[in-house]
Amino acid sequence: MSRESPFKVVIAGASVAGLSLANMLQANGIDYVVLEAHQTIAPQVGASIGLVPHGCRILDQLGLYEKVMEIAPPIQTFNFRDATGSVLAQHQDMDHRLIDRQMLLQILYDNIKDKSKILTNKRAVKVKLTHGGIQVTTADGTIVPGDMLVGADGVHSTIRQEMWKLAADLSPKHFDPSEHEAPPCDNSCIFGISNPCPGIGPGDLHCVFRNSSSYLVTGGPEGRVYWFRFQRLPKTFQGSDIPRYTDADLEKALAESADDNILPDLKFSTLVENKVSAVMTPLVEYIYKQWHFGRIITLGDSAHKFHPVGGQGGNAAIESAALLTNNLVKSLSQSTSGHLSFAEVVSIFEDVQSRRKPRVALNHRYSHGRARTEALDTPSKKLMALHLLPLVDEQVVTLSYCAQSPGGECLDMLPVRPHRNLVPYKQELLAEPKSRDYLQWVFIGAYLFMAAVVFCANRHVELPLDTSHTQNTSPTFHLGQPNEFRAKNLSTSHDFTAMSGVEAWASGLTPSEIYSLGHFIQPAAIMVIEGYRGRNKLTPLGLPILWLMLVHLVGLEVAMPLYFALYTMVSDSETYWWPLRRFVPLRYARSVLIACVVGEAVRIGLLYNHSTISNSTRSLDVMQQFSFLLIPLLVQAFGVFCGRRQELNPSKTLDLEILSLRNTYLVVGIAGALCYWYTLMYIFRDPAVFSMLNNRILLSLSSIQSVQLPLETGFWIYLLASYLWSVQAIWDLRRVGRFSSSVLKSAFGILIGNIGATNRSLLRTQGRASRKRVAPIVPVLALCLCVNLAMSLYQLPSNRLIERRLCIDYYRRTDPSQINPDGRLDEKLCKIREIEKDLGRFMLLWAIVVGRFDALLPTKAIIAGPVLSILGGDCVFNSLTYNLASNLTDDHVQRAIYFGYMSSVSYVVALLGPALASSTMTLSLWLPFWLGLILLLLAIPIIQLLPSPQELDRDEDGLAEEQHEPLLSSPLLKAQDDQNSLLHSTAERLQTIKTIISSHPRNFTLLLFSFWLTSLASSDTKLLVQYISARYGWTFASAGYLLSGKAVVNFTLLTVIIPKLLRSAREVQQAGSTEAVDKSNIRNAMYCLLVSVFGALGIAIASRIWMLIPSMFVYALGSALPIFTLSLLKSPAISPPHTENLEGSSDPEPHIFSIVMLVKTAGSLVGAPLMAALWVHGLDIGGAALGMPFFFSAPCYTVAIWVLTEMKVD
Template sequence: MDFRKQFKIIIAGAGVAGLTLANMLEKFDVDYVILESHAEIAPPVGASIGLFPNGLRILDQIGCYESIMSLAQENAKLNYVRDENGKVLTTMNDMSDHLLKRHGYPMLFFDRQWLLRVLYDQLKYKDRVLTKKKVSNIMPTTGGVEVTTVDGDKIQGSIIIGVDGIHSTVRGEMFRLGHELQPGYFSSDQEDKVPAYYKCSFGIAQDVPGWKGGEQHILTGKGTSQLVVSGPENRVYWFLFAKLPMTKYGKDIPRYNKEDEVEFVKEHINLPITENITFGHVYAHRLSSTLTPLHETVYQKWFFNRIMILGDAAHKPNPIGGQGGNGAIESCAEFMNALIAKKNTQTTSLAVLTDREITDIFSQTQAARHDRAEEIVNAAHKSQALNAFEYPLLSNLVWKLAAPLAGDESVFCRLAEILLNSTTIKHLPLPYRPRALPFKDELPEKPVGRRTSKYVKVAFIVCMGQLIWLVGKAFRLPITDLGSWADSGPMGRRWTGSQELDWIIDMFVSVFACPLNGRNQAPKLQLVYFVSQLISPLLIYTIEGYRIGNQGTLISLPSLFTAGMQVQGIGRMAPIQAAFSALSSHELPTGRFVRPEVAMALIPALTLGYVIPTILALAPGNNIQSWQNWIALWQLAPPIFSTLTWAFSKALRWRITRDQSSSRDEAEETQKLESFDRYKTTDVPILQFVYKYAFALQATAHISILAYAYSHDISLFRTFFNLPNIFKPEWNLVDLSSEINTFFKFDQLFATTAILASNLYSVWDLRRLGYIRTREAFNAAVGVFGGQALVGSGATWAALWYWREQVLSNLGQ
């Protein structure tokens, strides 16, 4: 029989993927029939489902979101990670509300049966859903397929989409036909390569004594982990994962019965969930439960002829990541994108599609989803391995050190890596939902591929490493010769009473004294210029340290870099900081946020801690001892700036909160509310004013010093460059002043080079992430280069950060 007179899609399976796909097809008036093996559409099989923003965004497009939100919901208000004894390792507040703010949709957890009911009720043609129709056999026909069910019915269609789960009959038939009709198309051992690393007890309990609603618990352990979530109607959803003694593959993966479940429960009945509740307490109040092995795989080929598999039949992650159902929804959306794109190229209808055109649709679907499906499967596998202490050293470092330090933004960022790269149905409107983070398909420009991004990052870090190596060649400060006040001989000051410490201070003061007291104007001019351009490094290292997205990284410790500038030189610290920034700096706009009181503290702290001491240290005075004191104090200017920033911000914080109630409950509630400040832009105008201040100071210094050099016939080349070959073992410089001047020139040169490279990498980073268009990136890069000559390195950096702040803050608006 020729089925080309009409186009009908046979959907095998009325689960989340099958019913979602049916709703999508109805939006485009594409005929379909669903074959469901169960006797009812939403059977009470005891499973729960987590819906994340990537899945909800697509469900919103097909009109199901409001119905889903109308279900009884209980969002998790407290999210805990606990150790194997039930003791808290980390706590996070209002995760679902944060996801709503960040992505426009919350995280929902409820009975899978309820979602199936919503999807089914949304269907216009419910008569197209056939129950008790388990697929038994598939045969290709001219222009279509013929499906035989277990009860002997034969259903004809143009194509069949198998969304019938990990034990997919459609996949088995597809492999059979592939081996028969096109040997070699599928590898003969594909099913045998599917691994199972864990088994899982999951189910639904209700009215568990002592259970607190609105909580989610992740339990870590040696070889086990748990995910236990509060649900509506006083429900508790649990997943208890236990690592198999050895990885099983394919046909060797066991299937469990009720007797196996009883033994599993006995083995783990005393496993803590909290310090007061065990797995046994939850299991005793179960409504339903199941023990199952966990397949983890992404099949290499999802289609043959006019057959395609989607959802768990094609890509099955560990459920710890909550992306199984969401990933299936995404796959259905990509299938629709390919189908409707092909439909729009037809002059007649889909009924005339050839086998080659059907293959194109299937191929485009898999191409759009395969890598992302692998990403989701791999991410879930790594998460499970981390929770179950497969690598104890790594798990201990993460859960007992890194996670408590990093804060909740790092958790949201890891989630965003999965959520933001999701798809939509391209030919359906997307309802407006305000969100702080745009999905990747909403960005101004398509992000650069991961491989290219990785290569550029590695190249940049290698270049910074090369600079650090060159610094080691160039820095040849004669430490033992230092300690004199220019040509006046040793200072011999008693600064502290400690001879060793006094010598160190004499050494630092001596480094400044030589160029400032010398007769040659060029070294003095170079030093004045150099220290004036250190405002931006001090300021921006500090700002980056206070950004919420940099918590838990070395970037969050700006004093390491600012103090290192004085001890090791900015020429060495700039490439080190740039490399760490490229490795670990925040990428999401929400990580940009700096508390307003910190932003307000920056200008007074910078002025008192660095600008004024610098002016007094550089300005010669009649009182030599007083001048020496200012030069000595200047050595502490960076840590003084950091300390003043901290102190002023704390004082401002106290002033803001002093009128509020000091009760513990109200203080905790205020802290929770303030965690949502990262989605505001109250800090942006303050920070931009700070950048203007830094720009004005450094640009003025740059222009004034260049003008002075020009008017006094001082060679800029000799002042800032004219350096010896760093690869020569001996430089034979004439005196100590020349050696110090050479050190400062190299320090400035390497610092400027590292900062210039870091500025350009920051522009690249914005383009890589899709936050700016290519032309904007090009213009910004030109501005960075041009700014070096026009306003100087420091002012250019301040201007770049002014613009960058605006770019990041505007993305979520």
């Protein structure tokens, strides 16, 4: 069109979609013209249309809803009936309306101010694309120009056919040619309107279920009856095979069904006798893949057709028109010329299609599923319709019919009348709800993994053999379970003889037991409250007694992760979070608090009596055993009592229910907090009391030592699962648009609140054996955490920065229209082979440059590790920190556990780093860099906390040795500190290295080769983000979240499973048997390598994301390798003994770690460019070749297995 004329939209078809769009364009001052094929705008074709809330809301914005309400009564009674007409179920007040399609079209037409824009007898027959616009030729030869064409001409759309023809010449691959014959037809429909019939009043709706057929009958305005008869066809027809029905077919079908019951005393024949009109038509159900081409788009039935039983077709058309109007108004407001370029128009259409297709797919599934249910299509559908439907709660039925509304579109520029909705629209929320997507299964997998870890750990616990007490003693972390061993011991302890009974009992409880007195009430309250919510009634979460019994049997540390996993499984859907489904009946909401207080008081009282009465009766034992069931039983009893009172109107109960639950959460939270801080203050006030108490118990009852580890494991797992679930709950609230604050800030606040609990556990578990050795490892771990997390924060945003630059350069050359006016570009457009290959080549070149800088730096540069990692700084930092950890203990098991803790820090970083980088990248691409800088600054004061030689004590008597090798040791640092000349110092270190190598040349060389191989092979993990992004089309942020799930497995393995295995192995090995220890380390290292082989191969062949996730978790199990290989460095088969004459040379241990870290750095410097080259080559080939780096790493791990088998430790 001419640039002088205003922007004009040509609408083909005065349908609901066409006239709705005309009214919306009129409201925004956009020029348009409507071409209607018929002589009149609203012909009577015997059809009715359903209007549901999301469609009515848009009509209300246009000022038309009042007119609809004047003639269309709402559905007041919703009846489900069987083939005899008998009622199966009945529900009241459904906010749906049925109206003549003719009446709605007339309302829409009457609202048009300039009727000259509505042209009748103008059937569009030909479409032409012109420079800057379109031309439509009508059947009478009229040519109508415009800037944009909207096809709203129904299921047999001429505009769609013309669009396909144009694309066949200009872009043959744009449309799928098979779609011409693709739309299927499974049902026929007779729809009609009848004059008033007895038994069907205005606002009544009847759904009649029959075998292979069904009826939908409703009373409309002026007593009219709208009815549909749906009949299942003998087979599915497609395209040109779909039958066309004649008047004779209609009369035959009406006669065959005349005796069908609508009501018990109303036959279908009565409706037929009173009919005003009736039409028989096939029901096509289909959503076209592409709705637009060039400046042409189709809306409504032209783009998608649903089964009419759901009443969604007309409403979906109105929604699509609203979204198109929103985009058009926004784009025109940003245009300086008043017109839109070709690229801008295409961008508008792409957005409409991409946002509407998921929703119309939901409408299609709902309508098709409902049609099959009402036609009793399968035995399961028959069971559901005839037997289960009468039993379900009204909320469930309401949910089914309201599920289509919340995601509805509206006009952004027009006000929406405020309502207090129990089913909120997405525009009423803080953000549009989203699915958890793959993170759903990451969370579930993490919870199940935690539960399995503790359950397996508890299976191998040997209980004390004292038959008088084992009956009620559990080895697991049972919050609130009595520990009779401690109670019995305390009763004879001289330190507590002056205390009263209650004081002695309370003082005899361990920190975890004190903590439990105020904490058991919290999970119990959560289980009970969630059990009464409507959203959980049809799930196992609706059985709180079942979960409390599970807690009693296996402990909170197993039951709660399982509870969290099931909760995660059922709570992904947006409908789960609707206020309609959140309700707890008021009588139960008011009962929870008093039931929790009374039930917990009785339970604690029974625990006290059980532990202080020496000859307790059997009834008291039984009461104590089942005391955990008091809370749900009391809630039910109080609820029944309160239920006898008159209930308030449901609309008034919401505030009262929220207030009752808020008070419950407040009280149980305060109870837990008070016991938590009381326990913490008790420990800090006199930690020696608990150290003495635990040691005395363990000495007097040595058989309970095997119980201690599962208690510690259970506590940590319960703590970790609770923290993860708490953060997930906050993220869920943000995900579904109920919360707008930062999830990271909230997660950090929760973490700070748990630090005290962590410290308490450390004090309890470490205080009995090596209390003074807890402190030295903590600053080392803290330093590793800060420095490595700073490093991790750089990876994702740096990759994204490089990719974005390459992507912008690419589209500037190929398609500048894809770049937004502000210079931004959708990240999804960057996931193409050309750009990914350029990124791979860039990373390859960068790795080669990095490989030239490998000089070691002095210890003073430790804080520059992240920045200097490209210069070999990782080698310095790792050698220093591992050397520090090595010198903290002489116990090989404790040393290996320390190595595990240090390795776990890297996986904590892998857990937090990608997630933190991903979430902050969405705010600002530079934010992760600033956070990394802050972490480096935090690391500076931590360095001052690192242990000095005088603070460490290696003697069993606790006396400091006179000579200590400095722990912060490296060759260059020693050279600076030594008083001798630099030349002499260098010669001394060379002599030390020579001594190390000559001591055990074969074993040391083989071990170094294994370090080099595994470091080279593990370089493939640096490509995981790019691999996931390129192979599965994910954004870098989403890939980062997936890597965080992998890190959960790594962390749990290194902090829980491996320490348990090491401690268990120590019990069966002979004291001082170094050969057994070395063989065990080699064997475990080979297991880790074997798992890595399978994991790498699994990742390489994973063609689908569901195949990748388990492969990544298997690969993660190999992360324990450094624990065992680094432990070998202290072995006499590798390191020369301290008693050997080293001729004045320095301690060999720091040099060994420096050599190892140099070798590992060399492996990574070779691996980085090699893996990058393989990655680029794989991108050239495509397909399974994308996994080429992982195909290469698997043989490297295999060779490393062979290398370890060649080591001799005999």
